[in-house]
Amino acid sequence: MDQHIIQEFINIVGEKNVKMTTAQLLAYSYDATANYQALPDCVLSPRNTEEVSEIVKICNEHKIPIVPRGSGSNLAAGTVPNSGGVVLLFNHMNKIVDFDKENLTITVQPGVITADICSFVEKENLFYPPDPSSMKISTIGGNICENSGGLRGLKYGVTKDYVKGLTAVLPNGEILKTGGKLAKDVAGYDLTALLVGSEGTLAVITEIILKLVPLPKTKMTGIAYFNSLEASAKTVSSIIANKIIPVTLEFLDKKTIEAVEQFMKIGLSTEVEAMLIFEQDGDLAAVEHDVNEMTRIANENGAIFTKIANDEAEADKLKTARRVALSALSRLRPTTILEDATVPRSEIAKMVNKIDEIAKKYNLSIATFGHAGDGNLHPTCVTDVRDQDELNRVELAFSEIFEEALLLGGTITGEHGVGEMKAPYLEWKIGEAGLNIMKGIKKAFDPNNIMNPGKVFAKETKKRVVLQSVR
Amino acid sequence: MDQHIIQEFINIVGEKNVKMTTAQLLAYSYDATANYQALPDCVLSPRNTEEVSEIVKICNEHKIPIVPRGSGSNLAAGTVPNSGGVVLLFNHMNKIVDFDKENLTITVQPGVITADICSFVEKENLFYPPDPSSMKISTIGGNICENSGGLRGLKYGVTKDYVKGLTAVLPNGEILKTGGKLAKDVAGYDLTALLVGSEGTLAVITEIILKLVPLPKTKMTGIAYFNSLEASAKTVSSIIANKIIPVTLEFLDKKTIEAVEQFMKIGLSTEVEAMLIFEQDGDLAAVEHDVNEMTRIANENGAIFTKIANDEAEADKLKTARRVALSALSRLRPTTILEDATVPRSEIAKMVNKIDEIAKKYNLSIATFGHAGDGNLHPTCVTDVRDQDELNRVELAFSEIFEEALLLGGTITGEHGVGEMKAPYLEWKIGEAGLNIMKGIKKAFDPNNIMNPGKVFAKETKKRVVLQSVR
Missing domain, CATH: 3.30.465.10 (Uridine Diphospho-n-acetylenolpyruvylglucosamine Reductase; domain 3)
Structure with missing residues (x-):
């Protein structure tokens, strides 16, 4: 980056708000997504909207990429500066x-x-x-x-x-x-x-x-264990069909439960195939009614064990398995890839079964947990980025998982975003017409393509395997 | 319109789904907005998405305007075919x-x-x-x-x-x-x-x-009368500050109440300056609690009369004034212009007072009612479109009302839309930068400007009176 431009940045934000050393640039070269990395040219910390505006004007004039970055916790390589340029931090704009x-x-x-x-x-x-x-x-x-x-x-x-x-x-x-x-x-x-x-x-x-x-006045938590995936999925559907909308309705599959039990020794039986954790908030009477009803529905659908927490401490304990799920899985292998293929909630059982089949087909370990109530699943692959052969299989497996989600009326990402990682799959969800419209919107805002370039839009869409024959 | 093009439309939707007579065109030349009218060239009733697509392709090729139209009940001249062309009806696509x-x-x-x-x-x-x-x-x-x-x-x-x-x-x-x-x-x-x-x-x-x-299990309704506008506004703020979010919280000013009383003789006292109608839905206990609390808050803030309905029939009776407000006002003069300037709810009293001042300044009759809970007011001017002098004053008055709404942190339209009527004011709300971005989006979708042209975007923005000195 031209020294003249850097001087302009220094004039705007002050010297101490311009980071340029290799160590500093390295710190902002990656985010929470495994296997993506690229160095920015500099890292700026503006102090107000006007300073951001001045920086952006310079970047636009010289066609310098800008990557706005919060804490870099995103999981789709959305904040990796893959075209270099400026990383914008908001550490001063935190009021x-x-x-x-x-x-x-x-x-x-x-x-x-x-x-x-x-x-x-x-x-x-x-x-x-x-x-x-x-x-x-x-x-x-x-x-x-x-x-x-x-x-x-x-x-x-x-x-x-x-x-x-x-x-x-x-x-x-x-x-x-x-x-x-x-x-x-x-x-x-x-x-x-x-x-x-x-x-x-x-x-x-x-x-x-x-x-x-x-703020809701109160909340209550319950759990249910099942010895079949289908029973847990039927419970989810039945809760909603009974007009109960709980604040959370979380799902863990057998592999996740096994990892949690290995990690925490909380006494989960190995015959448990699936677990639901449900919580309701609101006025006490309504909350009690709903949590009791959800327990009854779980039992009616063949739960092998149910429990309602008596107080907040017990609720916290019941929620342990969900809270530690990711940490427990991360212990198993060097690299954890957490995905968020999402389906209509009626399709959860089908989707989890498909994920298991695909994992077997590619000889991978994929555990699934997530937000059952809204169909937002987190198939999580524990792998090792140093094993290129395995990593290729991981990519093929997730391609198939995205495809299955779409075939079930779902989407490639429920809450993580497209970023760089899922850009090659975006057209699968929105079609060519949708992709062209999105590119047109991008161009209307950003004709010089300086705003986080290389994200959302890919150079090329991945080939469809099954989708193309169905659509 | 070229006979050749009409034949193409007939080939797509069938002869009986193409309306062309003067009487038919007149029927689709206006909507619920006073003082806007223009004839379309033809009116089409496609039967499915594919037929719509075929029609749109022809219109795009020949740059023929398309105005999609439901029941034409909009209040911003959004469905008046002001550039001629095709009106699209959905009378067959109603499944x-x-x-x-x-x-x-x-x-x-x-x-x-x-x-x-x-x-x-x-x-x-x-x-x-x-x-x-x-x-x-x-x-x-x-x-x-x-x-x-x-x-x-x-x-x-x-x-x-x-x-x-x-x-x-x-x-x-x-x-x-x-x-x-x-x-x-x-x-x-x-x-x-x-x-x-x-x-x-x-x-x-x-x-x-x-x-x-x-569906909420139950609902309850209450009303409160006030002899000052400020007391009613304080009640609204206080209800929200008490963490109660009622399903409806409606407001009627003195002029609206007078018109209703003249029309329905429901025994409203002339000393009533403002009226609130509130409703809560949900589980019985919570609903009772909230409606009792709202009544208590109204009394605490100086309500001169409050009442909670004992059953649905009584609730309907209490809601009469709100239900007939527009009809009651419409009886007073030949033309009714219903607006929807909207402010943050904390600014309702200020806004209603400003509306009264502006009405006096321009010697107009403007009554105000609306959704107090969300600050969405309906200042309603009863006038006569045949009186051009008065109509000019109406326009000036509403210009000032929009400006006041914006100065209070509000918007030119809360729920009616921009259409043709408010297009000259849109820039007041979103600024030049916002307007340019919206135009860019429009162009990305519709480079030939065939989709409802002349709506949302005006040839010229109205001059600002006060706003320009504030911004």
Whole structure:
């Protein structure tokens, strides 16, 4: 990168907010996705929207890539600077700007940690529901860019359902304000919704107005073990068919349970083929009713063991298996690849069976857990990136898993995003017409392709195996 | 229109689905918006997505405008064919395609009447919450295009919150499928959200997957009268600050109440300056608690009369004033112009006072009622379109009302849409940067500008009076 341009960056953000050493560049060359890495040219920490705008103008003039980055916890290589350029950090833009109890909104800068928003508003008996598993380290800016989901998605929706307004710097440096503290706004196209989940490819988001809801008064947790996958899936469907929408409804398969038991020795029987963990929140009477009903439904569908927690400590204990699932699996092999193929909830049993078949076919170890209530599964492959032969089989296996998800009416990604990793599969979900429209939108925002280039859109779509004969 | 092109349309949809007589064209020359009218060249009733695609291809080739039209109940001149061309009707595409109780979705064609969806799913104890006042005549396709709101917006959100997937015909005739029966999907930009509320300017929507929720077990209604506007506004804020989110929280001002009393003689006192109608739904205990609390809060804030309905018949009676508000006002003068300037709910009292001032300044009669809980007000001017001098004053007054709404952090339209009527004001809300981005998106979809041209985007933005000095 031209020394002259670096001097311009220094003039904007100050010397100490420009990182350039090899060690510093290395630290921002990867994210939480296995097997993706590339060095940026420099790392900048702007202090406000105006500084972001100045940086973006320079990048646009010189066609320098910009990669906005929160905590780098994403799982689709969305923040790897694969074309070099500038990594933008939000470590200085981490303030809560406004908390409005009358309009039930909180206005934050992108660098605020998601969990900090939750604990901040909970002191006032308010609630920010989206809870990606990474929420203790992820930033809200990252959540906005990825439209992050979480465990509570079934009842409360995902990040996009709580974004009411944005300030964003467009690729030409102009500052755009969308929405507001309003409950209703139909003035033109919904640019707020378009920017949420756009993975940093359309604009740099610099301020966010979030919607809050009243904090539920109470919550209760229960679990159920099953000796067949189908029984657990039937329980999930039956809960919803009984008009119960629990706040979480989590699923663990046999392989995940085995890994957890090896790790934690919590006494799970090996005859357990599947486990459900369910939680309801709200007013006490309704919560008790729903949790009792879910237990009854599980028993009716052949659960071999059910339990309702008597208090929060016991609830925490019951939830251990889900909480440690990823850590337990990660212990088994050097590399863990966590995916998020998603299907309509009616198709969960079929999908989990297919994943098992595909794992056997490619001689891989794939365990599955995830959000059963919303069909958002996390097939997790434990492998070793140093074994190129195995890694090739992993890629083939996940290709087939994505394909099966689509054939069941699902999608290639429920909550992780496309990034670089899934870009070659995007057309499978949205078709050529959809891909062309998305490219047109990208071009309307970013004609010089400076905003997180190489993400969402791939040079080439992967060949379809079965899909092409079905569509 | 070229006879050759008409023959092509006849070949696609059949002779009886092409309307061409002057009487037929006149019937589709206007919608529910006062003072806008233009004749189309022909009116087509396609029978399926493929026929829509064929029609669109011909229109794109010959640059013929297409105006998709549901029941024409919109209030922003969104379906007036102001550039001639083809009006597309959905009277044949009015089927419920799929009802999925396991995934809680219903798939419908655009011509289905909104209220019919509600009553259809209620038989199965499910609920489609969006309830625009026009729902007994409006189509779901129209609701999708306008992102319609309604009375239940505060608790349940608006149309966009219930759209999970769309089939749409793009301006080049390609068929796009977005989303699905999924709870979570982050595969690329959110085209579903972009198409909802795009007012027919991006694509023709031909199939819709809607999300359903369990039908609330019970509901209760209360009212409160106030002898000051501020007391009613403080009650609204205080209800929310007490963490109660009622299903509806409606407001009527003195002029609306007077018109209702003249019309219905329901015994409203003339000292009443404002009225709130509130409703809660859910489990009985929670509903009773919330309605009692809202009554207590109203009394604490100086209500001069409060009442809780004992049963559904009494609830209907209490809701009479809100139900007949528009009809009562419409009786006063030949023309009624219903607007929907919207503010954050904390600003309602200020906004209503400003509306009164502006009405006095321009010597007009403007009554205000609306959805107090979400700040979505309906200032309603009773006037006479034949009086050009008065109509000029109406335009000036509404310009000032939009400006005041924006200065209070609000928007020019909360639920009616931009259409032709508000296009000159759109830039006031979204700025030049936002307008340019929206135009870029429009161009990416529709380079020949055939999809509902002359809507959303105006030839010229109205001059700002106060705004320009503030921004």
